[in-house]
Amino acid sequence: MNKILKGRGLSDGIAEGEVIITSQPFSISAAFTFPLIQFSKKLKVADRTHELYKKDVKDKVLIFPYPIGTTTLGFVLLETIHRAIGPKAIVCERGEPLMSSGGVAADIFFGIQFPIVDQIDFKELEQIKNDSIVRVNGTEGTLEIVE
């Protein structure tokens, strides 16, 4: 049976994908705004100060400890979800309402579900290796390690 980690669901939906994980806090605004302005097909992290700089997070399940950054981050995340160029789901240890608003607004206004789960200890999360396949259930608040 697959290992299932239980957390809190912040934005509904189910998604399965390859993991990209970082132990650094993540600024969604700093990472995604520039590729959005450039109308890129991929989503290479544009934050020069981040270890994921230049890494493509399109279609990945993005895992980090907690989000940081400005109050634009909600609609920046909404834009990446709407254009389908961003990650498939986000899992972190400590979420906050600004980040959730991007996922929740995508569901309410566009009918696109983007699962976000938090409240899973980062010590558990960092056991998960890059490129592992996981299933994120934002409705139930779970992260299942598939392989």
Add this chain to the structure above:
Amino acid sequence: MYLTKEEEDILLGNKGEMRSKLMKLIVKLGDSFGADKLIDIVSAHTVLNFGLNFVNAAATVLHEIAESGLKVKVRTTADPIIDMDYSEELSIVYPMFTLHEQMMEDLDQIGIHGFTCTPYFIDNKPKFGEYCAWSESSAVIYLNSVLGARSNREGGLVDIACGILGKTSYHGLLITENRKGDLLFRLSPDINKNDLFNLTSIGLIVGEIAGNQVPVIEGLENISNDYLKNLGAASAATGAVALIHVIGKTPEAKNLEEAFQNDKPKEIIDITISDIKEIREKYSTEWNKPPNNISIGCPQLSKQEVIDVINKLKGKKIAEDINFWICTNPETKNSIINSEYNRILEESGAHLASLCPLLTALPRPLTTNSAKTCFYSNATYRNIDDCIKIATEGWDNE
């Protein structure tokens, strides 16, 4: 969470589809973060007005809200818009504003007006203890810290939903216990506390260490509201800080006991002159050529701050190849232009603009005295006198 009969009616769609969607957004976020009810607010402030080409989805929602005929229930302002008086100087930036006109029409339809990141300098100035739903990190921290009003860091769209419904979810910094200080910052006695450049650098340090906790600063009881605005904006950039208590200055921190709600700080951090030097080196981008733009006023300047800068420019002339931006709210801009200060301003060649200073970054290099601009725009970070010196005497003379 508990909803009143009226709130539940809205949620169920009995008061229209769009109103129901906006209620769902607030209730879902509130439920996730432990809110047990909604609470009435007196004002809102949104960041969702950029008009930049990367906010299409949010602009679509804004347009749908406008078309639904809904209007804000409380005073709602928005962040600065582009300043059409400077089309030539900002020609690189303008083509990115493809959504500007439509968004302005929609905001107007919804009843949102007053475009500044310092809405408390115009008529959106909540009183002590009042509940609000604001975005714009530098404005939220001013509201909580200086005014003693209460707001979480809402996001673009959520802020507008709150403005329309006149409510937000009751959690986070709206609750007294969550406004308790976490960390105590003390300043070494040899730091000049009247020097704005020191204070904004302290802001960078405080934000970086505090993250999303509540910092308390001891030793700044004489700081002005304007200087605290600039310090707070820095902390809200390097961290997610939304409230700073300053002992003997801010309204919830008469003394240490009040700031920490009779508890002890989790940690005590001493800031020294070498910490200040270090943080400047960390965040300042040192370009090897002279700046094209010099930007003052992030957050936008108060009227007194504008006058202070203009007085420093008296008898000086900005170099022709440099744009020297002084950013303030539209009302202050007009009032200065119609005052005796306009002559000094025109003779100096500086631009008094009502735009967001973060839009003055192109073409680079950029020099600024703002810690926030320095953080977001890869700018060279200098004190105001050095900024003026570079602008008027040239790069080599710095």
